[in-house]
Amino acid sequence: MSFNLENLLRDNIKKLVPYSSARDEFKGEASVLLDANENSFGSPLPHHYNRYPDPLQHQVKDKLSSIKGVPADNIFLGNGSDEAIDILYRAFCKPGVDNVILVPPTYGMYEVSANINDVEIRKVTLTTDYQLNVEGIAAAIDAHTKLIFICSPNNPTGNSIRRQDIETVLTNFEGIVVIDEAYINFSKQRSFTQELNEFPNLVILQTLSKAWGLAALRLGMAFASKDIISIFNKIKPPYNINQATQDLVLEALGNVEQVNNWIKETVEERDKLVKALSSIAQIHHITPSDANFILAKLIEPREMYNFLVNQGIIVRDRSKVELCEGCLRITVGTAQENIKLIEAIKQFYI
DSSP, X not given: OOOOHHHHSOHHHHHOOOOOOGGGSOOSOOSOOOSSOOOTTOOSSSSOTXXXXXXXXXXXXXXXXXXXXXXXXXXXXXXXXXXXXXXXXXXXXXTTTOEEEEOSSOOTHHHHHHHHTTOEEEEOOOOTTSOOOHHHHHHHOOTTEEEEEEESSOTTTOOOOOHHHHHHHHHHOSSEEEEEOTTGGGOSSOOGGGGTTTOTTEEEEEESSSTTOOGGGOEEEEEOOHHHHXXXXXXXXXXXXXXXXXXXXXXXXXXXXXXXXXHHHHHHHHHHHHHHHHTSTTEEEEOOOSSSEEXXXXXXXXXXXXXXXXXXXXXXXXXXXXXXXXXXXXXXXXHHHHHHHHHHHHHHHO
């Protein structure tokens, strides 16, 4: 494979002069800040939110670096993973010309972002056991294919994609392969973050919304080569992560042990949930899951969904999604929530 990042970039991005914020223009510490037209008197809150936040989130990246084992220069932080997805399209895909490959069933924002950016979508459906159709992907690639998105563990199916197949795609594709690892904390498979030096065309997405329990803060992560991260930073808004989020995330990142305990408990509850649901005759199949949710195929899925809503229990109806016909996606809840769910399902089938 011959990978050339410059050849992939859109011409307007190559020429782009990024916005230079006031806090980008000096180094070191200062006691009098009169450069950014802020309110010098403070803010009507206990914390001093009158100052613009660090545009590159150095403290958060340094802490994440120590946790993830990835250099801070290889980390991008976005307003959820959705910001990183959108930047990938804007950096590498020329509207109306280039195309991307998606492997449904998969996370819906890849398609939404492609449509927003007027980028052609080429779909190569997963196999019946929810693995990559490697030959189909190879056949779909042409000179205008810039990105391939692979979600592993996959949403909505929950299974991990075979590592060997992902490496085959990475090795043979001259564009960028994006591996979305939003659910990697719940999987026995290791992250691809340690492979960044081996694959210059690799971008890994992760999030603090799942295992870390910080969905409300909207902080997503991208890991890639320094050259790709510099492109992300060139395109992003100058202050894309607000100070309150940075403060709260730094506090949360000090609680690794708590998060690891939650991960262990989630996996245990997932196994219990699968066992309990598998004993119900009307549930035909549960896909083996490496995530914090399961995909269950059952009789009358839409009716079941509506029944659960009326019981105050919300799951996700995936019954009309390709290869997920007849399925509901169910997040692993607390022990009490899972018991309530199981009792409601049994009540429906009585």
